[in-house]
Amino acid sequence: MFYYIRLQFMRKLLLLVTLFIAGSFPFTLQAQNTWVNKAPYGGGLRDEASGFAIGSKGYIFSGNDTGTYYMDMWSWNSISNVWAPAAAFPGGKRLGTESVSLNGFGYAICGEHPSNCFLTSGRMGGGVCAGTFYNDVWKYEPLSDTWVNDTAFPGGSRDFGVAVADPDDSTIYYGTGNNNGATFLSDWWAFYTPTHTWTQMANFPGGPRAFAVGFFANGKIYVGTGDDDDSINYASNDFWQYTPSSNTWVRVADVPGMPLRSASSFSIGNFGYVCLGLNNSSYSSAGWRYNTLTNNWRPIANYGGGTMSDGVAFAIDSNGYVGTGYSGDSTYSQFWEYTFDSSATLGVPALIVKTPTASLYPNPANDKVTVNFSGINNLPATFTLMDILGNTVNSYVINNATGQATFNVSRLSSGIYLYQVTDSGKLLKTGKLIITR
Secondary structure, eight states: HHHHHHHHHHHHHHHHHHHHOOOOOOOEESSSOOEOOOOOOOOSBBOEEEEEEEETEEEEOEEEEEEEEEEOEEEEETTEEEEEOOOOOOTTOOOEEEEETTTTEEEEEEEEEEESSOOOOHTTHHHHOOOOEEEEEEEEEEETEEEEEOOOOOOOOOOOOOEETTTTTTTEEEEEEEEESSEEEEEEEEETTTTTTEEOOOOTOOOSSSSSSEEEEHHHHHHHHSOSOOTTOOOOOEEEEEEEEEEEEEEEEEOOOBBBBEEEEEETTTTTEEOOEEEEEEEEEEEEEEEEETTEEEEEEOOTSSSSOOOOEETTTTTTEEEOOOOETEEBBOEEEEETTTTSSOOOEEEEEOEEEEEEEESBBSEEEEEEEOSSSSSEEEEEEOOSSOOEEEEEEEEEEEEEEEEEETTTSEEEEEEEEEEEEEEEEEEEEEEEE
């Protein structure tokens, strides 16, 4: 009897200790390598839309539903899991627009409004749907919820290219796609956002390509998959690494599994993710994680919404998000969250701490600058502004849990400054700030 009572006491003590430990840490134990269903897209059924994330919010706009085209945009709050209408895309109803976020702004590049058919060449195998193709560039400002027209893309009108933002140098890279011709394109361009200027770079070496994907990770840009004009399966699984500083390309490990086009991709830290897509008429639900340090791919959990292509994807903190899309005869409004598998998908439980991020806008600035941050674990953080020689000009404290902090720079002279954001001694973000008068 004494042994039984003692055993029950020890079990209760162990339970109390476990609960105490779980409640004492500033992070939570989450399921790894899993997809969780979130609130469906606020705009309803949508295919071949476009989207980006700024801070703790994601944005999805444009696209179509079985031949009906849209220009609306909705924002999703990752904290409340609620969609809300935002400023409509001023470029008109279209599909095939590529978009990214950079320095706290969203950018939308090119696209097409089909005029005489419902034919999406991403899943119909190299077909071209005649319509109006665009080369315009639009910039979205979240604080004012407005779009402004930016410098047009000089490479010519097109749809379904690849756009990747390089936050280390305030540059957007864009290229490939379809210009309503018989073949696809392989050109590659750099858009330096502080001066609104485009420069043509070394061509994508994989050859003419449309419906490819790309992401930025570990200081490099990665582009691959897509329709390579192959009349057999209209898809490919090659992947390439672009180094901005040297303007050079090198082939890296191919994405495993079947060749893909119209896939979805996002990046978290040093890892890039590619999932979904189709090969000829076969849709996929599979996903793969690329390690930029070891140049290898590992499978991740299949997409929670089943087989699909043309989904919008972006990352917020340490989570990836994929939603909308198309499969067979179905258009979707579903939206799913992927939990970062920090254990490298080996099945080992891991503790997840949200990755701190910070972005700065407007840039260039002449009066005030705003730091948009998320995932900072130990406020206050510090925003330090330095001259081009690295001398500290001013230091500001970030002690605002809302995710934004605004600083006055009106007394500083025009020129190029360096900045860094640190949290408990950890460097979160570095970059250049241009001040103009």
